[in-house]
Amino acid sequence: MKKEIKMIKNQTWLITGVSSGFGRAMTTQLLAQGKTVIGTVRNMTKVQDLLDQYPETFIGRxxxxxxxxxxxxxxxxxxxTYQIDVLVNNAGYGLFGAAEELSDAEVERIIATDLTGSIQMVRAILPSMRAQGHGRLIQISSYGGQVAFPGNSMYHAAKFGIEGFMESVAQEVASFNIGVTIVEPGGARTEFRYGSAQVAKALPAYEGNPAHAFQTMLNPxxxxxxxxxxxxxxxxxxxxDREPAPLRMVLGSQALQSTIETLEKRVADFKTQTKLAASTDFPAGE
Structure with missing residues (x-):
């Protein structure tokens, strides 16, 4: 029988990428609630205000x-030193452009950041969460982990990939009282869209192609x-604090509608393949 989890009042959260966007917003709210936050950044100067305001409860790394x-x-x-109750894999960025326009270095970097980095954070934290008998893994994905658009292929590759990883891990760690939630936000007014987004060098062949439709979205x-x-x-x-942990959580009405429509089309297509799928089985009794 699964052991009951008692929620901890003085939770300690470890959040990657807290200099802006969701990471920053979560950090400021949690600190205001009296929680302890260990926040990672690439440039510590971007969180100096938090270090000054919350010297006891904000730990920057x-x-x-x-x-x-x-x-x-x-x-x-x-x-x-710390019992980490919640890990939030938030660090990541968007990369836009047709697959052919992307450089090898751009492909490798976004996979290393948006996919491999999250995988390794989870693998590293699991031993301590198992030992303490509880934990929560929150993966910031995107509705782009379910719905694909042209001009965003490598971002989708990373998000589809991390969702499969986290869904599998959720089943592996449930018996240790470790919950997993995949967060699928829609478009938000963060630096992800209006600051940190990276765009590949355009090829003339793709001018007017759907792969460049993102240019409209990125222009405020x-x-x-x-x-x-x-x-x-x-x-x-x-x-x-929800029990059991919600496996997926879509944020944004447009994102939810687009996700539902995409999944319904996918299921409808699968249902047309009943005979095709069965045609590759050995006949009954063989």
Missing amino acids: TLDVTDINAIHQLIDELTK ENGLAPGDPARMASRIIESA
Whole structure:
């Protein structure tokens, strides 16, 4: 029988990428609630205000999530001092452009950041969560982990991949009282869309191609994204106290509608393949 989890009042959260976006919004809300937050950044100057305002409860650490050795060293150091109750894999960025336009270095870097980095953070933290008898893993994905658009192939590759990884891990660790939630936000007014997004060098052959439709989305003059980062951060924080952990959580009405429509089309297509699928089985009795 699964042991009951008692929620901890003085939770300690480890969040990657807290200098901006959802990571920053979650951190400020959690600190205001009296929680302890260990936040990782690539540049510590971007969180100096938090270090000054919350000297007892905000612990800043420099981390590049593409550095696997650094991940393991950081987790080893932290777990000697802190009981980490919640890990939020938030660090990541968007890369736009047709698959052919992307450089090898761009492909490797986004996989290392948005996919491998999250995988290694989970692998590193699991031993301590198992030992303490509880934990919550929150993976910031995107509705782009279910719905694909042209011009965003490698971002989708990373998000589809991390969702499969986390769904599998959720089944592996449930008996240890470790819950997993995959967060699938829609468009939000963060630096992800209006600051940190990277764009591949364009090829003339793709001018006017659907692969470049993202250019309209990235221009704030064409209208801002509907998602409120502060409200989204609140829903993510609240999910850590839900039992059982919600496996997936879509944030944003447009994102939910698009996800439902995509999945319904996918299921409808699968249902047309009944005879095809059965045609490759051995006949009954053989």
